Amino acid sequence: MVTREDVENIALLSKLFVPEEELDSLTQSMQEIIDFADEINKAPSSDEAFDNINNLSNVFREDEVVESYNSEEILKNAPEQAENHFLVRNRE
Amino acid sequence: MKYELVAGFETHIELATKTKIFCGCTTQFGGEPNTHCCPVCIGLPGTLPKLNRQVVRYGIMAGLATHGEIAEISKMDRKNYCYPDLSKAYQISQLYAPLTIGGYVELSSGKKIRLHHIHIEEDAGKLIHQHGDTYVDYNRGGVPLIEIVSEPDIRSIDEAREYVEKLQQVMRYIGISDCKMQEGSMRCDVNISVRPAGSEKLGTRTEIKNMNSINNICKAMEYEFERQVDLIESGGQVVQETLRYDDATNTTSSMRSKEDAHDYRYFRDPDLVTIHVTKDEVEEIKASLPELPTEKCKRYVDELSIPEKDAQLLTKYRNISEYFDKACKGVKSPKTVSNFIIGQIFSRVETESDKEIFDVAVSPEQLNELVKLLDSGKIRNNLAKATLEKMLDSGKGALEFISESDMGGLDENAMLELCRQAVESNAKAVEDYKNGKEKAIKALVGFVMKNSRGKADAAAAEAKIKDLIG
Numbered sequence: 001m002v003t004r005e006d007v008e009n010i011a012l013l014s015k016l017f018v019p020e021e022e023l024d025s026l027t028q029s030m031q032e033i034i035d036f037a038d039e040i041n042k043a044p045s046s047d048e049a050f051d052n053i054n055n056l057s058n059v060f061r062e063d064e065v066v067e068s069y070n071s072e073e074i075l076k077n078a079p080e081q082a083e084n085h086f087l088v089r090n091r092e
Numbered sequence: 093m094k095y096e097l098v099a100g101f102e103t104h105i106e107l108a109t110k111t112k113i114f115c116g117c118t119t120q121f122g123g124e125p126n127t128h129c130c131p132v133c134i135g136l137p138g139t140l141p142k143l144n145r146q147v148v149r150y151g152i153m154a155g156l157a158t159h160g161e162i163a164e165i166s167k168m169d170r171k172n173y174c175y176p177d178l179s180k181a182y183q184i185s186q187l188y189a190p191l192t193i194g195g196y197v198e199l200s201s202g203k204k205i206r207l208h209h210i211h212i213e214e215d216a217g218k219l220i221h222q223h224g225d226t227y228v229d230y231n232r233g234g235v236p237l238i239e240i241v242s243e244p245d246i247r248s249i250d251e252a253r254e255y256v257e258k259l260q261q262v263m264r265y266i267g268i269s270d271c272k273m274q275e276g277s278m279r280c281d282v283n284i285s286v287r288p289a290g291s292e293k294l295g296t297r298t299e300i301k302n303m304n305s306i307n308n309i310c311k312a313m314e315y316e317f318e319r320q321v322d323l324i325e326s327g328g329q330v331v332q333e334t335l336r337y338d339d340a341t342n343t344t345s346s347m348r349s350k351e352d353a354h355d356y357r358y359f360r361d362p363d364l365v366t367i368h369v370t371k372d373e374v375e376e377i378k379a380s381l382p383e384l385p386t387e388k389c390k391r392y393v394d395e396l397s398i399p400e401k402d403a404q405l406l407t408k409y410r411n412i413s414e415y416f417d418k419a420c421k422g423v424k425s426p427k428t429v430s431n432f433i434i435g436q437i438f439s440r441v442e443t444e445s446d447k448e449i450f451d452v453a454v455s456p457e458q459l460n461e462l463v464k465l466l467d468s469g470k471i472r473n474n475l476a477k478a479t480l481e482k483m484l485d486s487g488k489g490a491l492e493f494i495s496e497s498d499m500g501g502l503d504e505n506a507m508l509e510l511c512r513q514a515v516e517s518n519a520k521a522v523e524d525y526k527n528g529k530e531k532a533i534k535a536l537v538g539f540v541m542k543n544s545r546g547k548a549d550a551a552a553a554e555a556k557i558k559d560l561i562g
Contacts, residue, residue, distance in 0.1 A: 009355070056365040058367060059142060059143070059364075060143055060144070060145035061116065061143065061145065062144075062145060063110050063146035065116055065117075066115070066116025066130075068117045071126040071127050074126045074127075074130075075126060084124065086126070086176070088228060089225050090224045
């Protein structure tokens with residue numbers, strides 16, 4: 001059972017603000033999502049069968065250096081930047 | 093009431109791979125901010141991490157070197173938390189199926205500190221807090237780590253110190269990390285609690301972070317032990333929390349507030365496939381490991397009759413022990429080799445970091461040659477010592493300094509002649525000896541040694557001189 005407290009907690013962990021009046025409807029939506037996902041538990045199978053549906057294991061890279069991106073490229077999508085760093089503003 | 097300390101360690105060690113755990117960016121320390129990055133290690137949507145083969149190998153090596161069991165199947169999990177040091181808002185780690193399970197670190201007392209497991213994971217980025225804002229550099233983000241989690245088996249500060257030193261030593265021996273605490277390539281979090289001595293029940297623990305040297309770990313633990321005891325004695329209760337150690341004030345303070353209580357919602361990372369390690373692979377890696385320091389130390393004591401203290405010095409760093417092993421090949425007395433290394437050679441390699449590198453002017457083969465000359469009785473100890481000094485100064489071999497005429501003992505007549513000369517030219521010492529001053533004989537023996545250029549046998553000379561003046 002998803003409770004209002006669960007939704008509040010998830011919002012907190014995700015750093016999201018949820019207005020009081022939306023809590024009930026969100027709790028209900030969340031319950032529907034969980035119920036939908038729970039369908040999979042009805043499938044007659046062990047945990048292992050879903051573990052690795054492509055039958056893949058040991059997909060490795062060799063330890064060889066590949067050129068990195070330059071910092072302009074890396075910072076291109078940063079909301080804010082300063083001195084070649086991502087900048088995170090203190091909002092408190 | 094007497095209290096007992098109970099502690100366990102979580103030790104992060106940066107692996108010495110060339111590239112990051114899930115992409116080909118370099119792991120080099122430092123560098124201009126955000127220049128060792130790519131879309132994978134800054135966690136852009138649509139990228140696919142791919143595990144570095146060498147990380148798995150190093151993790152297995154760490155497990156084997158600490159007597160752990162290597163998991164046939166292990167998996168990567170996501171540890172979710174929202175903080176700017178993780179651009180993806182999760183760290184890829186292992187919780188449910190770590191790479192190695194169990195194992196232990198043996199202290200010199202014979203006590204074993206059990207390990208819970210070792211897992212592999214990615215490091216987070218570096219945060220610089222200034223002007224109230226946070227500057228983020230992701231160069232370190234995605235650098236591979238192993239986390240070694242111990243059981244709460246540590247009962248004293250001394251045990252804690254030795255545990256960390258032993259881990260550091262063994263990880264350096266097998267070459268998977270340089271384990272430099274100051275540079276952050278080895279970091280320890282300590283879980284610590286206290287309980288009345290004799291009690292079996294564990295007390296409430298706190299976790300201390302942010303210590304960058306072994307000395308600081310010990311100081312922080314001492315402080316925290318006192319703090320918890322005082323709290324209990326005064327009727328209070330220890331609160332389970334994470335503490336930050338501040339070495340400037342030598343105190344601990346609370347790091348996280350309650351509403352941020354850990355809730356990492358771990359789940360299997362769907363981007364990464366199962367790691368499957370076969371028994372053959374484990375055997376192959378086991379065979380490739382060097383002899384480990386604890387075993388080496390035991391072997392030196394048991395088989396080579398090296399005193400335990402000396403054996404510990406010889407095995408502290410891999411380079412020293414390998415030097416010793418080479419210099420010992422075929423010699424009669426490994427103890428002599430050990431004495432030369434710990435005495436004359438160490439006096440020229442003073443700092444710990446120099447000892448670790450152990451770049452000595454005299455090669456182990458050259459030392460071996462010198463000791464064999466000594467073994468065969470061709471030269472005497474004082475000459476060997478003086479020769480080693482010259483070898484260390486010049487880097488040249490023993491035979492550069494020892495002539496044919498220096499070799500071979502003194503014949504009887506020459507010895508007798510020198511002893512006579514000693515008695516004749518040291519009347520004062522002879523008289524002192526006759527008057528009961530035992531030590532005066534040393535001056536006479538010294539004369540013989542000097543004038544034979546170290547070829548005489550000191551004990552034989554002493555006996556002969558006693559005969560002469562007897």
